Amino acid sequence: MQNNIRPIAPVSISGLTPGKPSTGLPIFEMIRPGDLFVDPAYQRNVNENGIRQIRRIIEAFDWTKYKPPICAYAECDGKTILKVLDGQHTAIAAASNPHIAEIPVMIVEAEDTIAQAKAFIGQNTDRLGVTNLQLHQAALAAADEDAQTIELVCARANVKVLKTTNAYTGTGSNQTIAIKQIEAMINRRGPVLSREILETLATADRGPLTAPQIKAAELLMTDPEYCDKFNPSDLTNAIVDLLHTAEEEAKIFAATHKVPFWRALAIAWFRKCKKKRHLIARVA
Structure with missing residues (x-):
């Protein structure tokens, strides 16, 4: 037998619980x-x-x-x-x-x-x-509950998850292929807050929802540094007002300050966003 020929040999299964096939042999x-x-x-x-x-x-x-x-x-x-x-x-x-x-x-x-x-x-x-x-x-x-949750969250936010990457219709408004980003957001934030974040983007009605846009909106609507300083409707208005200018500004900001594009996009939206007025209590 040649030196480089070796038989199939089992490995140690210490600490493992071997799975027992639930169906018969193929x-x-x-x-x-x-x-x-x-x-x-x-x-x-x-x-x-x-x-x-x-x-x-x-x-x-x-x-x-x-x-x-x-x-x-x-x-x-x-x-x-x-x-x-x-x-x-x-x-x-x-x-x-x-x-x-x-x-x-x-x-x-x-x-x-x-x-x-x-x-x-x-x-x-x-x-x-x-x-x-x-x-x-x-x-x-396969009736997977997580997949059904994603679909339900998106449907309630008026966002359509496409079946293929090239299935955009019209302007692609309220359509998305960013399924992994949405799934990760739901895992982090839960379905209710995730729906609110997606709805804020969808209401802007300005084209396909991308992973960077979703991540940027999630940051603004959950990070204590930003989330208490504006209303979701004001973020929607900022997105509408900036249109594609926000992406252009974000690319420059990201390259200049060495930050991820999605974070730069969040900053561009936040700068345009109308801020809440906080009442200052006066001491008599």
Whole structure:
């Protein structure tokens, strides 16, 4: 045996509680790729980048580079079908290649959409190319409470979370793809205050809500240095009055003072914001 060859060996599990699989072993089957289906409840549509990826797979199809799509049986219109939980690009490439009649797929137990969406999340978390928006949509399909809270907070603030990064319509007003920033804010501030922060931005009605804007508004409406010195409506008015000038000022301020852009944006808004008048008690 060569010196650089080593066997698979277990590692120490001291301090761990090994997980016991809740489903049976997966099975492998040879399937015509055209007989597979994709559920839009948790799977993304194939965009231009995806089409390019599929074309590359078609041109360089090689069984040594092949990863079997992960599928699950499901019922649809009274028929039993196989849904692709992960690997739709591979399946589409195989279906498009005239040299490929069947492909091996791995079939796991996931009997309903919620279980399938959870499986999709498990396969794609931490994987490059799968966006936070796609994972959020899958989490919604999986009835994840955190994802549902995000949607509810945004809906009550009149903010629409888009499903893809290129789905802005019109001016993009009250629309956002900054799902991770909103999620982090809700975790820090709770749903009620997070809704108020988003509502303050949404009421300005001036275009897509970006992560720096959300972070800037959160700072102004929660930091003791700022939050007691203005009303939320005055912050909205300041955002409307400045329009894109605030971003331009923030870029210059951030570069000059070596501060993050979102903090510089908060400072630009605060300077324009009408301040509260504090009554000074007089001693008789």
